[in-house]
Amino acid sequence: MAEVVIVGDAAEAGALVAETLADLIAERPDAVLGLATGSTPLTTYRALAETVASRGLDVSRVRGFALDEYVGLPPGHSESYRSVITREVVEPLGLRPDLVHVPNGDPATIVTAGDDYEAEIRRAGGIDVQILGIGRTGHIGFNEPGSSFGSLTRVKTLTEATRRDNARFFDSIDDVPTHCLTQGLGTILRARHLVLLAFSAAKAEAVTRAVEGPLTASVPGSAVQLHPRVSVIVDEDAAARL
Ligand code: GLP
Numbered sequence: 001m002a003e004v005v006i007v008g009d010a011a012e013a014g015a016l017v018a019e020t021l022a023d024l025i026a027e028r029p030d031a032v033l034g035l036a037t038g039s040t041p042l043t044t045y046r047a048l049a050e051t052v053a054s055r056g057l058d059v060s061r062v063r064g065f066a067l068d069e070y071v072g073l074p075p076g077h078s079e080s081y082r083s084v085i086t087r088e089v090v091e092p093l094g095l096r097p098d099l100v101h102v103p104n105g106d107p108a109t110i111v112t113a114g115d116d117y118e119a120e121i122r123r124a125g126g127i128d129v130q131i132l133g134i135g136r137t138g139h140i141g142f143n144e145p146g147s148s149f150g151s152l153t154r155v156k157t158l159t160e161a162t163r164r165d166n167a168r169f170f171d172s173i174d175d176v177p178t179h180c181l182t183q184g185l186g187t188i189l190r191a192r193h194l195v196l197l198a199f200s201a202a203k204a205e206a207v208t209r210a211v212e213g214p215l216t217a218s219v220p221g222s223a224v225q226l227h228p229r230v231s232v233i234v235d236e237d238a239a240a241r242l
Contacts, residue, residue: 002196002211002230006239010199013233014043017131017195020231022051024128030061034130034188035089035100036141037066037081040197041131042088049092059093063124064100065117067132067141068182071105071155079169080105103153103181113181114153121187130191134198137161138206138219142182147220151184185223194230196221198238207234208241 007013021044024031035041052059066085073080082102090100101120104113121127132140137159143151144159157179158166167173188194198207210221211232224230234242 002224002232004211004232004234004239004242006234006236009235010040010043011047013197013199013235014045014047017044017197017233018047018051020195021048021129022055022057025052025057025059025062026055028128029058030063032124032126032128033062033064034127034132034183034191035064035066035085036131036133037068037084037088038133038135040133040199044131044197045088045092052093059095062093062095062099064089064095065121065124065127065183066100066102067130067188068180069103069105070177071110071179071181072107072177073105075106103183105177105181110155110181114155117153117181117183118187121183127191129193129195130188132188132194132196132221132224134196134203134206134210134221135162136165136202136206138209138221140185140188140196140210140221140223142180143185143188143220145218145220147185147217149189149215149217149223149226150186152187153181153183156180156182185220189223189227192229194224194227196224196230196232197234198232199235201237201240203234203238204240207232207238212242
């Protein structure tokens with residue numbers, strides 16, 4: 001059963017999750033963080049950067065794994081998740097860039113990229129805390145509806161709805177990639193602690209279906225119900241239908 005915490009706003013959620021992550025880093029300086037992109041975890045990353053600085057935590061050995069990446073964006077594209085993770089996490093926290101991994105969305109190596117990423121996660125000893133947002137289609141990572149609960153990192157086709165939602169980060173929807181590499185639901189379920197964040201009324205239905213609805217591949221987020229340690233941190237609007 002997930003622990004559900006309803007907070008006032010995204011800033012409060014960020015402060016709460018940052019405290020948990022900072023405690024983990026203090027206890028385990030080589031902690032492995034599972035990093036989500038999207039707008040939802042940004043308050044967490046900002047609060048964590050402040051907490052790391054104010055507590056003087058040593059983050060030189062902290063490791064990270066991003067959940068997903070677009071396929072085929074040119075290297076250095078500002079909206080590739082490699083760039084986003086560098087900008088929002090690695091630089092503000094002062095992490096070592098070579099210890100923070102993002103799936104490789106280069107089409108030339110795409111056939112082996114999923115297995116390579118799984119091997120890297122295994123070598124790191126697994127992910128301690130996986131931060132998750134949720135898409136309006138109920139996706140976590142980029143596991144769109146229909147994703148198998150046992151799936152591992154692999155290429156997926158993005159739904160039209162997700163491409164539309166993410167078009168705000170690009171000049172037009174035509175610039176949003178059609179494919180991605182994403183940790184699978186099986187990969188996500190192997191993390192030792194899942195922290196699912198959601199804010200605003202737009203997420204209320206996805207949150208309810210993920211946390212309380214039937215376990216179904218039509219709502220990939222419902223996979224979190226299979227995990228023994230899940231914290232769901234939501235604002236009142238996202239919690240409205242729970
Ligand atoms: C993207 C990401 C997900 C994220 C979701 C929600 O598609 N791949 O990891 O959870 O969108 O995005 P946002 O947090 O911006 O609402």
